[in-house]
Amino acid sequence: MSVSPGLADLSRLYQTEFVRSARAVGVLWAVCTLCFAIIQVVILVQPSWVGTTASGTQRAGPPLPSGTMGLFEVCLESDWPAPDCRGGLSSLSPLPSFQSVAVLVGVSLWAVWTSVLCLCLFRFCSAATVYKICAWLQLTAGFCLALACLLFPDSWESPEMRVLCGDSVGSFSPGNCSVHWAYILALLGILDYAILATLAFVLANRQDALLPPDAPDGEPPPPQEEHFWSQRCPISVTRQSTITQRSD
Numbered sequence: 001m002s003v004s005p006g007l008a009d010l011s012r013l014y015q016t017e018f019v020r021s022a023r024a025v026g027v028l029w030a031v032c033t034l035c036f037a038i039i040q041v042v043i044l045v046q047p048s049w050v051g052t053t054a055s056g057t058q059r060a061g062p063p064l065p066s067g068t069m070g071l072f073e074v075c076l077e078s079d080w081p082a083p084d085c086r087g088g089l090s091s092l093s094p095l096p097s098f099q100s101v102a103v104l105v106g107v108s109l110w111a112v113w114t115s116v117l118c119l120c121l122f123r124f125c126s127a128a129t130v131y132k133i134c135a136w137l138q139l140t141a142g143f144c145l146a147l148a149c150l151l152f153p154d155s156w157e158s159p160e161m162r163v164l165c166g167d168s169v170g171s172f173s174p175g176n177c178s179v180h181w182a183y184i185l186a187l188l189g190i191l192d193y194a195i196l197a198t199l200a201f202v203l204a205n206r207q208d209a210l211l212p213p214d215a216p217d218g219e220p221p222p223p224q225e226e227h228f229w230s231q232r233c234p235i236s237v238t239r240q241s242t243i244t245q246r247s248d
Contacts, residue, residue: 022206026127029199030119033134036192037112039185040141044105045089047073048182049152050174052164068180069164071095071102076164097158104148105186111141112193128207135200142193149186 047070067076071094073087087095094102115137121130153172161169161177169175 022203025199026203029196029203032192033112033138033196034116036189036196037116040109040112040189043182043186043189044071044102044109046070046182047075047085048180050156050161050165050177050183051180052176053178065164067164069095069160070182071098071105074160074164095160097155097160098152101148101152101155104144104151108141108144108148111137111144115141126207128204131200131204131207135197135204138193138197138200142190142197145186145193146190149183149190152183
């Protein structure tokens, strides 16, 4: 009496599909991590955290300049096509009022790029360990970026902001200015870090539940065909062993 190969290979089929889905989600997670690491560089260097608004009301006096401001430089509109920018990332000196914010964004940038470099550890360490390391790094990056976004409006009461946005500027009050796309992108980055870290923890737990401790990483253990078949059809296995004994 022959055993059906479909039932005998059912355990291996389920485990293979489980591994494939986990690898596909892991690749998507790695690509999103790399993409946002690049976006994090843009957030740090772009002078578009805050800028003047065209519809802002001004008091009597000289007109306020138009331009934008980032963590490292202030760019004012001029008669030339390119804006007149003061400061820059080349000097590695952020604006005095935004030094703490720049440090926090820099730490966040370091953490996310370290998680990207940790992807190379998949060839040397278990996948669950690498996912957990990257998850904690991404949580650190998100926490530092959240603190930076919280401290940035609190630092608006500064000479640089008063020159650009008027005397009505204050903590959490931009005066004649408004937040621009770099700050909004940083706020979205906090949510993105939370999603990536949660996904990394989920993938790590799936990897822990997938393989026994003594199994090679990434390879499903061989199915116990006889044990699996005996659980499904114990009567058929008993009959087969009885027929074999009678023939002997």
